[in-house]
Amino acid sequence: MKIGVPKEIKPQENRIGLTPDSVKILISEGHEVLVENNGGFEAGFENEHYKSAGAKIIEKAEDIFNDSEIIVKVKEPLSSEVKMIKENQIVFTYLHLAAAKELTESLVKSKSVCIAYETVTDKDGRLPLLAPMSAVAGRMSIQAGAHSLEKHQKGRGILLGGAPGVEPATVVILGGGVVGENAALIATGMKAKVYIVDKSSERLEQLKQKFGDLIIPQQSDKTDLKKLISECVLLIGGVLIPGAEAPKLITKDMLKLMKKGSVIVDVAIDQGGCVETSKPTTHANPTYVVDDIVHYCVANMPGGVPRTSTIALNKATIPFLTKLADKGYEKAFKEDKNFLAGLNVFKGQITYKAVADTFGLKYVSPKEVLTN
Numbered sequence: 001m002k003i004g005v006p007k008e009i010k011p012q013e014n015r016i017g018l019t020p021d022s023v024k025i026l027i028s029e030g031h032e033v034l035v036e037n038n039g040g041f042e043a044g045f046e047n048e049h050y051k052s053a054g055a056k057i058i059e060k061a062e063d064i065f066n067d068s069e070i071i072v073k074v075k076e077p078l079s080s081e082v083k084m085i086k087e088n089q090i091v092f093t094y095l096h097l098a099a100a101k102e103l104t105e106s107l108v109k110s111k112s113v114c115i116a117y118e119t120v121t122d123k124d125g126r127l128p129l130l131a132p133m134s135a136v137a138g139r140m141s142i143q144a145g146a147h148s149l150e151k152h153q154k155g156r157g158i159l160l161g162g163a164p165g166v167e168p169a170t171v172v173i174l175g176g177g178v179v180g181e182n183a184a185l186i187a188t189g190m191k192a193k194v195y196i197v198d199k200s201s202e203r204l205e206q207l208k209q210k211f212g213d214l215i216i217p218q219q220s221d222k223t224d225l226k227k228l229i230s231e232c233v234l235l236i237g238g239v240l241i242p243g244a245e246a247p248k249l250i251t252k253d254m255l256k257l258m259k260k261g262s263v264i265v266d267v268a269i270d271q272g273g274c275v276e277t278s279k280p281t282t283h284a285n286p287t288y289v290v291d292d293i294v295h296y297c298v299a300n301m302p303g304g305v306p307r308t309s310t311i312a313l314n315k316a317t318i319p320f321l322t323k324l325a326d327k328g329y330e331k332a333f334k335e336d337k338n339f340l341a342g343l344n345v346f347k348g349q350i351t352y353k354a355v356a357d358t359f360g361l362k363y364v365s366p367k368e369v370l371t372n
Contacts (some may be wrong), residue, residue: 001325002032004068007039012283013287014042014064015313016307017093018071020053022321024313034068035056043306065089070325074313075300076103088347090329092321094133095344097355099243099272104345104355111348113329117313119243119352120320120342120344127242129320129342131178134227134267136302137181137239141265142171144301145234148263148287148294149294155294156261158312160232161191162282168192172232174249174274176203176217179238181210183278188214195232195233197223197230200301225249230257232248240336243344250275252291269297294332333370340366 003026005017016039017241018026023033033055036049057303058064065084073093077085082103085091087110091283096117097104107114117129126135127149140162149169154300161166173180176198187194188211197218198204204217218228229235229250235258238311239246246268255277266278273279277290302309319338323332333340344352349364356363 001069001328002034002069003040003072003321003325004058004064004065005035005055005072006081007032008066008074009061009078009081009301010300010303013075013253013300013303014311015074015303016040016045016306017316019310020045020049020055020319022318023050023053023055025318025322025324029322029326031036032056034064034154036061036064043310045310070321072146072317072321073282074310075303076100077107079106082110084108085110085112088103090115090324092117092317092324094130094270096222096270097352098243098358099270101359102136102291104359104361107345108348108350112345113343114345115324115329115342115348116243116344116352117317117342119344120210121242123338127178129313129316132316133302133309134178134238134240135268136305136309136312138179139181139186139237139269140204140301140304141183141296142186142192142234143234144286144296144298145171145236145263145265146190148296149233149261151261153287154261154289154293155263156203156233156259158261159235160187169234170195170232171234171236172197172228173236173238175240175268176200176207177238177240180236180238181207183236183238183267184211184215192234195228197225197228202249226254227258229254230259233259233262235262235264235275237268237278238266239268240271240276242355243352244271245358246271246274248274248276250277252276254293255293258293261294263294263296265296265300269299273297330370333366340370 070090151157268274350356351366
């Protein structure tokens with residue numbers, strides 16, 4: 001198959017869909033790979049690296065979209081890219097459609113085959129293609145939060161780990177999944193006082209076994225969330241409902257309970273955010289202030305560390321992409337129901353229920369569309 005890798009055009013997005021090592025794997029399987037000129041440059045992958053791996057360097061994104069059977073990206077296609085997507089073309093990337101009605105409708109109109117990294121599952125129901133970027137975002141959330149707490153960033157002027165004679169600051173992490181666990185890893189390493197709130201007692205027990213007394217686990221239905229957020233100076237939003245819009249756990253009124261200069265890092269912003277006052281920001285202008293609370297809501301946090309992120313993402317995606325290219329989507333999906341879970345839009349139909357429900361649109365099961 002012909003696999004196209006355009007340069008990402010979302011602001012401050014420096015990742016790329018394939019590394020040169022991934023290109024080598026695909027070329028060895030007999031596929032052709034087209035990479036846009038300097039597409040990986042900001043992640044440290046130069047044209048020569050791709051040429052040595054066997055890829056062809058293409059000057060224009062239009063030519064890649066026109067000539068490729070599979071488009072491999074990192075972030076959701078922007079409007080200028082959607083216009084280039086062809087009927088029956090396979091698009092394999094993060095989509096986050098539940099937070100993007102216009103994109104959803106545009107992809108439906110394109111009659112393409114859209115597979116979302118973030119809804120592919122494994123045999124245990126986990127999200128293997130979302131996990132590496134969630135891990136990166138979770139770790140970055142504490143870095144970003146700690147920086148935003150500095151006074152010149154409009155924060156409270158607090159060091160997370162405290163100092164001799166000064167108590168450590170309190171961090172509250174909403175969600176004990178991959179984001180939450182990785183946020184806790186960094187926050188505990190910085191010697192903060194860390195609460196993790198999750199609805200699953202089983203998950204909280206796993207985290208307790210991992211971190212011991214370094215964290216304070218809190219079951220969400222038995223926790224006074226208002227009291228917790230009044231005590232913290234850094235709140236991490238790491239909740240996830242796979243493929244669906246994030247629940248708004250923190251309302252605007254609740255901000256009044258937080259200390260002036262406290263920081264919210266809403267990692268769930270890709271799925272609409274779990275804080276009512278959250279709105280997407282960029283790496284160039286990552287924060288804004290509402291009711292004296294600093295909000296950090298960068299929608300592509302891992303794009304800030306593009307080399308680490310691209311390599312981590314490819315380790316997870318290349319087995320699925322190889323299967324897709326070798327077998328075609330019909331056979332690949334029929335053989336692997338977990339891969340099929342990634343199918344969000346299929347030739348004019350929405351095939352992921354949470355997305356359809358979010359917008360009140362018609363849902364058709366992926367199994368049904370493949371048998372028609």
